[in-house]
Amino acid sequence: MKKITMSPTAVLVGTVVVIGICLTLILHAYRKGEARGLVSSIRHGKLERLENNKWTHMAAAEEVSTGERLRTDESALAVIAFSDAAEFLVGPSSDLEFVKDTKEFQARLDRGALWLKSNLRKGTRMSITTSIATAGIRGTSFSMVFGEGEKLVCVCTCSGEVEATAETGQTLRVSTGHYVPLTAKGPVPEAAETSLPLLEK
Numbered sequence: 778m779k780k781i782t783m784s785p786t787a788v789l790v791g792t793v794v795v796i797g798i799c800l801t802l803i804l805h806a807y808r809k810g811e812a813r814g815l816v817s818s819i820r821h822g823k824l825e826r827l828e829n830n831k832w833t834h835m836a837a838a839e840e841v842s843t844g845e846r847l848r849t850d851e852s853a854l855a856v857i858a859f860s861d862a863a864e865f866l867v868g869p870s871s872d873l874e875f876v877k878d879t880k881e882f883q884a885r886l887d888r889g890a891l892w893l894k895s896n897l898r899k900g901t902r903m904s905i906t907t908s909i910a911t912a913g914i915r916g917t918s919f920s921m922v923f924g925e926g927e928k929l930v931c932v933c934t935c936s937g938e939v940e941a942t943a944e945t946g947q948t949l950r951v952s953t954g955h956y957v958p959l960t961a962k963g964p965v966p967e968a969a970e971t972s973l974p975l976l977e978k
Contacts, residue, residue: 814841814859814875822853822869844877849889862903863914866892868923876906890923895937910959912951913940920951931958933972941969 816824816839825832827846841847841857848871849855855867859875862882867873871889875882882903884891895914897903905912905922909930912922918937924930932941933956941957942948943965949957955969 813843814857814862815839816841817856817858817864819856820854822850824849824853824855824867841875843875843882846872846874848872860896862897863893863895868892886922886924888924890921892919892921894919909944909961911942913942929958929960931956 816835816837818837819835824835825848826835826841827833827848832848835847841859847855847857847867849867849869851870853867853869856864857867858864859882865884868890871891872887873889873891874885874887876885881901882897883906884903885906887908891905893905893914895903895916895918897914897916899916902913902915904914907922907924907930909924910932912920912932914920914937916937918939919935920937920939921933921935922930923933932939932951934951934953936953938953939951940948941951941959943959944962945965947965949966949969951957951969954972956972957966957969959965
């Protein structure tokens with residue numbers, strides 16, 4: 778059998794190629810670990826993203842990453858899905874930011890309404906923060922967070938359980954079929970209330 782020999786140049790080129798492939802795989806794995814979502818649909822109005830201090834129009838199928846601030850106009854409904862966290866329905870006149878965080882998925886709602894269906898991996902959690910309260914979520918749940926700027930926030934749970942933490946540090950468990958309203962500098966309820974009377978109206 779004929780012995781195959783490789784020149785030093787060929788060996789060097791082969792080594793560089795192998796290193797390049799390894800670096801590409803490492804980079805891909807790193808990017809895969811980032812929280813990236815997708816705009817599934819936009820109905821009726823506009824969804825905008827803040828880029829270089831300017832609001833720019835977004836379209837369905839565009840990517841959304843943590844660290845970005847979004848807003849909807851007075852008639853818009855936008856669905857944004859993060860496969861490892863939750864599917865969000867952003868209501869009209871909403872202003873929110875998907876916060877960069879290495880420990881848990883976070884979103885900040887400055888105003889508006891946000892419905893979410895979480896799909897978290899075991900052992901992970903996410904939180905929705907407003908200026909008045911924070912809703913902490915583990916596992917699978919379907920919830921709504923509504924905020925009127927710095928005046929009022931309401932956390933409602935359709936299924937699962939959410940922990941609502943007020944400015945005072947007091948935490949309330951909001952289980953299926955319950956809600957808790959929190960006002961700025963107002964008294965914190967002793968417990969979450971049933972949503973049934975509201976649904977019957």
